[in-house]
Amino acid sequence: MQIEDKKFELYLSEERIQESIKEVANRINEDYKGEKIIFVGVLNGAFMFAADLMKNIALDCEISFVKVSSYKGTSSTGQVHELIGLSTDIKDKHVVILEDIVDSGLTLSKLYSMIDHNSPTSVEVATLLYKPDAFKGKYPPKYVGIEIPNKFIVGYGLDYLEQGRNTRDIYQITE
Template structure:
């Protein structure tokens, strides 16, 4: 069965099922639980896209932890603007703490670079990235994510927190654009 959705002026087809997403989250959480056993971690979710992944990831994390959120913007429609704007900054004390940045997707790495610089001047003990989706062929950053659920090609996708013009975040599955 071919499942499609219409969001504004674009059509999308099913790409990653809810089950595949949940399995990937359990795998990411398992690695984090293992790496930070008996350590306190501060998770920093990147809004708006990561809210669903962050929520489901926290349900699988078995560590003493805190969660905070930042909000940056780098997309307009289906493409990156090339500039990252900080909309909500970090308000949690992370000095001398392990920090895991929680992203929905890592593609170019531009957003990550901005978030690293936001976090770095707070002197954390360590900083790593957990993302549900990673596009290695699009990545141009310096530090790739340590924890990722699924590697995907450089296609535009929506659903499960990811949007097209702020819509489509509320689906349980992930859809890819039909070109």
């Protein structure tokens, strides 16, 4: 697959992605049995993960979204900007942040500071993809679909220059 000036090859199939989402949902369903939780999806990348995860959640729950940005092209800018903030009341509630991918942990740190000052009962992170070799934050995700190496990927909500989000599979950069 070609997007702009970069070439990508198939890395994770739709079947593998969906299988891992069901596993994450099963763990969340078990851990929060009898509890009401609020999912907070991180736009734009996590919209597909959030939608497919919610189809497998068997709990009383709500979902809300925030939008933050830290990437330009294929690398992090080192700064996280809040573009759309949290508008849902999360005081004394269990919150699960939904991320498409966790790499450096910079975005998670920003999200924790956004959410924590609203006094939730608990805050955890569920992510489709996790790059443990790139992680430098203090809040690792509790629910991880697939651990991957520190390579740039696109598809299934993840983008390169805002393109490629609409694929069912995930592709890895080849150059």
